[in-house]
Structures are given as structure tokens and as C-alpha cells.
Amino acid sequence: MKFTKKQIERYSRQIILKKIGTIGQKKLTKSSVLIIGAGGLGSPTSIYLTALGIGKIGIVDNDTIETSNLSRQIIFNTGDVKKKKSKTAINNLKKLNPNIKLVSFLQRLNKKNINKIAKKFDVIVDGSDNFLTRFLINDYCVRYKKILISGAIDKFDGQVYTFNFLKKNSPCLRCFMPNIPVDADTNCESEGVIGTIAGIVGSIQANEVVKEILSIGDSLCGYILIIDALKLTFRKVKLNKLKDCYCYEKN
Numbered sequence: 001m002k003f004t005k006k007q008i009e010r011y012s013r014q015i016i017l018k019k020i021g022t023i024g025q026k027k028l029t030k031s032s033v034l035i036i037g038a039g040g041l042g043s044p045t046s047i048y049l050t051a052l053g054i055g056k057i058g059i060v061d062n063d064t065i066e067t068s069n070l071s072r073q074i075i076f077n078t079g080d081v082k083k084k085k086s087k088t089a090i091n092n093l094k095k096l097n098p099n100i101k102l103v104s105f106l107q108r109l110n111k112k113n114i115n116k117i118a119k120k121f122d123v124i125v126d127g128s129d130n131f132l133t134r135f136l137i138n139d140y141c142v143r144y145k146k147i148l149i150s151g152a153i154d155k156f157d158g159q160v161y162t163f164n165f166l167k168k169n170s171p172c173l174r175c176f177m178p179n180i181p182v183d184a185d186t187n188c189e190s191e192g193v194i195g196t197i198a199g200i201v202g203s204i205q206a207n208e209v210v211k212e213i214l215s216i217g218d219s220l221c222g223y224i225l226i227i228d229a230l231k232l233t234f235r236k237v238k239l240n241k242l243k244d245c246y247c248y249e250k251n
Ligand SMILES: [Zn+2]
Pocket: 171, 172, 173, 174, 175, 176, 241, 242, 245, 246, 247, 248
């Protein structure tokens, strides 16, 4: 695979980075990332991953854009209200980088369709807004040994989790939270959320995708990143694999 002159120019600021170079950029261009949820987290994640040249990006979302989404879902414009999220996101991303493959899945992820949608992607980014979907994605990624970069936001707080099931000792979401919490139905809609925390967490998720694909830097796998945007603290808390967890015999 050879880059065109335009591609070299587009990615030049990354290619000159010693940790990326032409080889790293080619790796990114050959990679595929599935983003679940074109919302607050999916917006910055998909914008950065498109801009920095991931070869194939899929977006799963069946929702319609509402005016109340616009404070944090920065991939959409006022004129996009009432349109379908995944299709609109793809159309907007195409303008940013026409060289990459963009696919939209106008579906709600469930047990029946997850394998068909996700099997052809190397990395899964979870930007979903409910625990049922989070656990579904976690269990799928454990089973099929996918890299999972998960993010969550609430009010002024955020968390990022990197699970790399290609590695032997990766914990999973259930090691942290064995079962769906009792107050599982609270989300941004009911609790409120500041737009910028979506930008912070989503950008870190995109950065984690790059790090895992290129195996550079210190992996967040084995830790949870806890962000408090009001105190402006970033804490990395150790997360060990649980011996009796579902993931234990699988990786
Ligand atoms: Zn586990």
C-alpha cells in the first residue's frame, strides 16, 4: 500500500512523529473502528478518528437528532435536527476525509445483530448511553477478543476504560461492575451533562484507539481513568481481573 501525495500531506504532522511515522500511519489506514452511539462521545471520537486517517469507520445508531443533543453532539448542526444520527454523522464525516470508508448502521444493537455488525472491525468504541448495551458490547468483545475502548459521562464527570482482550490479562467491565446497577436507567437525559466533558472523554477514547492500534505509550488497560472536570482531576485507578468473572477463562 502506497500513500498518495495528498494523503502524505494530510497526515504529515502525524507521519513526522517518531512514534507514528509512515509505518504507523499505514497501520491506522489499514485499521477499522466501530463506534457505538453517535452521541456526545461518538461525536468527538468519530471526528478525530476520521481526521487522523483510520481506514474504515462504522457508526451504529438508530436515534434521531434532537435540539437538546446539540449542546454536546458536535458532529451535528442545527439543520440536522430530526434527521437520523448515524447517516448524518457519516455524511458530515465524509466532508472531513473523503479517503476513508464510512459505514452507517441504522440499528439498535442487540444480541442478534451484534456479531454481524461488529465482526469485521478491529476496535470497538463504546459511546452508548445505557448499561444493557454496555454489557452486551463487553461480553461480545471478551468472547471475540476485540479491543474495546469504553467511555461514560455524567454531569461534570467522566470515565474511560480500555480493555484489550488480545492481551492475556485484560480485565473487563464486569470485573469492575459484575452486574447492571440498580439505578441503571439514569442517563444524560435525566441527570444532565456538560457538553465539554463529552469532548474530553471522547477525545481520550480516540487517543486510546490510536495507542492500542500502534501499541505505543502506556496502555490504560488494567486501569480506569476517572475524570472530575470541576476539580480538574484525572485519576488512574487500578482495575484487576476478577478470578470468578465471566472473562477469566476467556482470556
Ligand atoms: Zn471480567
